[in-house]
Amino acid sequence: MQQNFDTTTQEYVEIIYELQKINRVARVKDIADKRGVSPSSVSTALNLLKEKALIEHDVYGVVMLTKMGNELGKELEERHQTIKNFFIHVLDIKPEIAEKEACILEHHINNQVFESLVEFIDFVENQPAWLSKYRNYKNELVKA
Numbered sequence: 001m002q003q004n005f006d007t008t009t010q011e012y013v014e015i016i017y018e019l020q021k022i023n024r025v026a027r028v029k030d031i032a033d034k035r036g037v038s039p040s041s042v043s044t045a046l047n048l049l050k051e052k053a054l055i056e057h058d059v060y061g062v063v064m065l066t067k068m069g070n071e072l073g074k075e076l077e078e079r080h081q082t083i084k085n086f087f088i089h090v091l092d093i094k095p096e097i098a099e100k101e102a103c104i105l106e107h108h109i110n111n112q113v114f115e116s117l118v119e120f121i122d123f124v125e126n127q128p129a130w131l132s133k134y135r136n137y138k139n140e141l142v143k144a
């Protein structure tokens, strides 16, 4: 589903999904804080999300994802975690960088590529010897 929506839309859904998990609902002010933009630009963006039937938005500044919005949020969270874990546990990338890069990539990665990545991670996790060989190889590169 992620591929049906532009990056900005996905990013807003992701923020609202995260806020809803903590507070049950998201407020315009909190969305603005998270995104680092003004409440008025959040309102403009939210109108577009409403047109796409991803959210419900009342006059008191409370925002809730629709069923479809929730599904998209869940999908993005799964992608985020999968890509982040791959960066950290397979590629040995620092958590802060992994977090930031996962959040960029998750909005662009194509379904087929993502599915292949999931398969690859599954394969690697079941081949500890393969992973430690790769670690050794990387260590050798550092020394060289």
Ligand SMILES: [Zn+2]
Residues within 6 Å of the ligand: 014, 076, 080, 102, 103, 104, 106
């Ligand atoms: Zn993310």
